[in-house]
Amino acid sequence: MATDALRSQGHSHGTLGVTAHPYAPRPFVVRARTQETPDTVTLRLAPQLPGDRLSFKGGQFNMVYVFGVGESAISISGDTAHPEELVHTVRAVGKITNALAALTPGAVVGIRGPYGQGWPLDSARGRDVVVVAGGLGLPPLRPTLYEIFRHRESFGRVEVIYGARTPKDLVFAEEARTWLQRSDIRLQITVDAAERDWNGDVGVVTVRIPDARFDPANTTAFVCGPEIMMKFTAQALVQRGVPAEAIWLSMERNMKCALGFCGHCQYGPSFVCRDGPCLPYKTLAPLLAVKEV
Amino acid sequence: MTATVSEAIADRVLRHPFFVDIDPTLVHAMVSKAEERSYDVGEMLVHEGKPAEEFFLVLEGKIALEVGGSDRPGITVETIEKGEILGWSWLVAPYRWRFDARASKPTKVIAINAAAARYALAAHPAFGYHFLMKLLPVIADRLENTRVQLLDIHGH
Numbered sequence: 001m002a003t004d005a006l007r008s009q010g011h012s013h014g015t016l017g018v019t020a021h022p023y024a025p026r027p028f029v030v031r032a033r034t035q036e037t038p039d040t041v042t043l044r045l046a047p048q049l050p051g052d053r054l055s056f057k058g059g060q061f062n063m064v065y066v067f068g069v070g071e072s073a074i075s076i077s078g079d080t081a082h083p084e085e086l087v088h089t090v091r092a093v094g095k096i097t098n099a100l101a102a103l104t105p106g107a108v109v110g111i112r113g114p115y116g117q118g119w120p121l122d123s124a125r126g127r128d129v130v131v132v133a134g135g136l137g138l139p140p141l142r143p144t145l146y147e148i149f150r151h152r153e154s155f156g157r158v159e160v161i162y163g164a165r166t167p168k169d170l171v172f173a174e175e176a177r178t179w180l181q182r183s184d185i186r187l188q189i190t191v192d193a194a195e196r197d198w199n200g201d202v203g204v205v206t207v208r209i210p211d212a213r214f215d216p217a218n219t220t221a222f223v224c225g226p227e228i229m230m231k232f233t234a235q236a237l238v239q240r241g242v243p244a245e246a247i248w249l250s251m252e253r254n255m256k257c258a259l260g261f262c263g264h265c266q267y268g269p270s271f272v273c274r275d276g277p278c279l280p281y282k283t284l285a286p287l288l289a290v291k292e293v
Numbered sequence: 294m295t296a297t298v299s300e301a302i303a304d305r306v307l308r309h310p311f312f313v314d315i316d317p318t319l320v321h322a323m324v325s326k327a328e329e330r331s332y333d334v335g336e337m338l339v340h341e342g343k344p345a346e347e348f349f350l351v352l353e354g355k356i357a358l359e360v361g362g363s364d365r366p367g368i369t370v371e372t373i374e375k376g377e378i379l380g381w382s383w384l385v386a387p388y389r390w391r392f393d394a395r396a397s398k399p400t401k402v403i404a405i406n407a408a409a410a411r412y413a414l415a416a417h418p419a420f421g422y423h424f425l426m427k428l429l430p431v432i433a434d435r436l437e438n439t440r441v442q443l444l445d446i447h448g449h
Binding site: 134135163164165169192193194195196198199200201202203204205206207225226228229232 | 334355357358359366367368369370371372374395397398438441442444445446447
């Protein structure tokens, strides 16, 4: 049974036409490396095998394997319209992510994925959309933002709120500056504290929600960031009148198999790797109130 | 840059979100020494430790609230914008500012004289109660925001 289930999770190697074992990583080559912040880099990867490509949905993640070091779950931060290029943004916080962040062009990593349920963007069509990102929460939302930009007419008002600790901790800062010029969305960038060379907003992301422009009853919200940030943001959105079932959070747990078998990422009734990482606040709210789940 | 006290200023005060449902007669008493001011980027509105002789209704722009010491540059911990109110040190003895406030964008405010405001609040207790009931949620929101800031929600 387990073997059959595992086989059903296997993936096809593009033109190779063979189904690989679901635990077998596919080789991808680092094409470019961008230092986003002192501890965060963006890696642009290309498949090493001819004809291989990795189609994905915004909000999904890959298991990224640094050979000889280990494997880590990393959200995909690139554009769904360009599956020939795989983009991952990584903060160096542990052994594997430090090794990932140190990779240079030409290095080869192993990729398994994509995994998980992404953001339910179709459920937001015809509605206002609020996207709230905290710190490294922007990369998992970026593919969905690109889709919203591409199909802008399919959505109502679009509010994007992006918060970080300090201006130096903002990722995709240059790109965000171009989003500020867009007239079809409203982007608010705020930091928790700043020195005098910053003339933007200072304050936590939740402060921006009361004045954000959207119709609460007809709004879908996508929120990604540290869990505590998502908890307060979801509470602020509910206070504003957004239904809990229309608020989606991207959860992070210790993913190992990424297939819903090992149980490492169990969160209440859900396996975050399989059922998430994007889950509705209505389901998550009771769990978020429990400490150390 | 100052303007004379006028009906126009009183009218602007009454249209400010903070004062929008407060009795106009009492507002006139409170704002008898109010004046409209403009600040360029970088100009200070208040200095930590100095007497809090007024408070401000923000009409345009952005104001950075800074804290710091003599051994380090000021760190902005909050920004205040159009429609908001700046300052309650004028209500709490010994009436001294507990932070610096600097215009981080070209800013227009109405500065309301603290002594006149305190006198109006004391002379009209019902008005004073209503005023404080409007100010209290502002203080509560900022306290809650400060708590969230202390949690370092982006640092996890």
